[in-house]
Amino acid sequence: MKIVVTGALGHIGSRLIRELPVAFPGCEIVMVDDLSTQRYTSLFRLPDAARYRFLQEDIQSFDLAPVLEGANGLVHLAAITDAASSFDKAEQVEQVNFEGTLRVARQCAVAGVPFLFLSTTSVYGTQSEVVDEECAESELQPQSPYATSKLHAERALEELGRSENLRFITCRFGTIFGVSPGMRFHTAVNKFIWQACQGLPITVWRSALDQRRPYLDLEDAVRAIAFIIERDLFDNRVYNVLTLNATVREIVDAIRAHVSGLDVQLVDARIMNQLSYTVSADRFAAAGFTARGDLRRGVRDTVEWLKNVASRDVRVGI
Ligand SMILES: NC(=O)c1ccc[n+]([C@@H]2O[C@H](COP(=O)([O-])OP(=O)(O)OC[C@H]3O[C@@H](n4cnc5c(N)ncnc54)[C@H](O)[C@@H]3O)[C@@H](O)[C@H]2O)c1
Numbered sequence: 001m002k003i004v005v006t007g008a009l010g011h012i013g014s015r016l017i018r019e020l021p022v023a024f025p026g027c028e029i030v031m032v033d034d035l036s037t038q039r040y041t042s043l044f045r046l047p048d049a050a051r052y053r054f055l056q057e058d059i060q061s062f063d064l065a066p067v068l069e070g071a072n073g074l075v076h077l078a079a080i081t082d083a084a085s086s087f088d089k090a091e092q093v094e095q096v097n098f099e100g101t102l103r104v105a106r107q108c109a110v111a112g113v114p115f116l117f118l119s120t121t122s123v124y125g126t127q128s129e130v131v132d133e134e135c136a137e138s139e140l141q142p143q144s145p146y147a148t149s150k151l152h153a154e155r156a157l158e159e160l161g162r163s164e165n166l167r168f169i170t171c172r173f174g175t176i177f178g179v180s181p182g183m184r185f186h187t188a189v190n191k192f193i194w195q196a197c198q199g200l201p202i203t204v205w206r207s208a209l210d211q212r213r214p215y216l217d218l219e220d221a222v223r224a225i226a227f228i229i230e231r232d233l234f235d236n237r238v239y240n241v242l243t244l245n246a247t248v249r250e251i252v253d254a255i256r257a258h259v260s261g262l263d264v265q266l267v268d269a270r271i272m273n274q275l276s277y278t279v280s281a282d283r284f285a286a287a288g289f290t291a292r293g294d295l296r297r298g299v300r301d302t303v304e305w306l307k308n309v310a311s312r313d314v315r316v317g318i
Contacts, residue, residue, distance in 0.1 A: 001027040002071045003229065004113070006059050006104060007078030009033040012118070012173075014042035014182030016075065016222045021050035023226035030067045033078065034058040042182035059100045068111035073229045075116045076104055082186040083122065083146040084269065090145035097149035102156050109166040114234035116225065119154050119172045121214045121240060121279050122147040132280040133172075133238045154238065167234040171224065174242035174279065177298040178218030179305050189215065189251055189295075193302045196255050197310035201263035204248050209266070211276035214242040215251075217293020227289050237283075243293035245278040254296050258303040260313040 001024040007013050008031035017029055028051045033039075035056050046052050055067070059078045068074065079097045080086065086093045101117065108115040124131050125141025142148040160166040177189035185194045192202045224241045227233070256262050281291070304316040 002030070003027060004030045004032065004064070004067055004071050004074040006032045006074070006076050008054075009035065009039040009042035009182050010037065010077055010081070011176060011180055011183045012218065012221055013077045014039065015178075015180035015218050016077075016225060017042075017050075017052070018047060018181075019222040020226060021047055023230060025049055027051070029053070030055065030071070032057050032059065032062065032064075032067070037184075039182035042180075044181065059104050060096065064104065064107045065111060068107060068113045071111070071113045073114045073116060073234075074104065074108050075118075075225055076101060077118055078104075079118070081146065081184075083144040084186065086144050086146035086149075093145045094149045094152070097146070098152045098156070101153040102160070105157055105160055105166055105168065106164065108168075109160055109164040114232070115157070115166060115168040116228060116234070117153065117157055117168055117170045119150045119170050119238075120147055121172045121174050121242065123151045123154070123172060124277060124279065125275055126277050127275065128277060130278045130280055133240060133283055158236070161236040166236075168236055169228055169234050170238040171228070171241045172238060172279075173221060174214030174216035174240075176216050176218050176221060177295065177302070178293070179301050180218060188213075188248065189299065190302060192251060193255055193259075193299060193306065196259040196262055197303060197306040197312060197314060199311035201265035202252060202255070203265050203267045204252070205269045206266040208248050209264075210247050210249055212245050212247050212278050213276075214240070214245050214279040215295065216241060217243040217291070217295070217298050220291045220293040223292070224284070224289060231288070233287060239284045239287070240279050240281045241284055241289075242279055242281050243291045244295060246295060251295065251299075254299045255303075257296065258300055258315050259310070260315075
């Protein structure tokens, strides 16, 4: 088994490259990352159970043809990912997340290698209570340049599937929580835990406290990717992938179980909207995938990693 992973050093990739050899013992993993986010630590102490190769390359210019030879799949994680700051660099985000994705996908089409694309549930902007992959176009309303670039890439992949016989799958991942060697703290759950452990108030967008949104345990995320490769589930469809839908209030409560004396501060943000919705993962469940993740456990694990730099009292043994 040979798997190519772009953006392999990031939050998801750094855990994925350690778990793939559990699912596929002895596999060859080619890691492509331009180190733009400086996650050298993701490469430290990789397990012996796989054959690893790291290539410091930019997906916007790298010729993937030689590494795609004999590959069973390419997992495309490389992207500019911080949605909040994407407003200030919308053009660059579109360039990497849309044009870059197409470039990689086209090379996969030529090489006949299946392409696993990571999109996001933030492409939804629905007024419905529950939304799924079959929703009306009007319910796809990305709220940031980051999410817009992902939706553009989704659409272009559909076209490549038709015109260039690309075999692909699009996974709309919920917001990740959980630990990894290359983890980042931009997104909701991790950012709140960081603030809580540092003794800072948790800053919640004013409109978001009781809004329901989808989240994905990193454990489920990497299991989902292995599941897709193992089942060869490259059926050119879109799948929502998540562990649970939760409100920010529920997340704050999960953090409160481990960190004493939390303050919550409501703030204004550019990506604020009045939308609250539940994302359905029924299609992925029907394909045979069962989510096993757990918000409370994910929060506890992250607090555990931060416990010796925490300035508030933390309890991790619960
Ligand atoms: N983390 C989440 O909550 C979440 C949710 C939904 C979807 N996703 C998607 O999953 C993928 C991985 O997310 P993540 O959280 O691991 O992101 P991340 O930012 O932690 O990792 C992205 C990696 O891509 C690399 N990269 C960026 N531009 C590159 C380029 N031009 N060439 C090569 N490498 C480049 C970075 O150096 C980084 O290591 C992304 O596509 C993201 O949009 C993430």
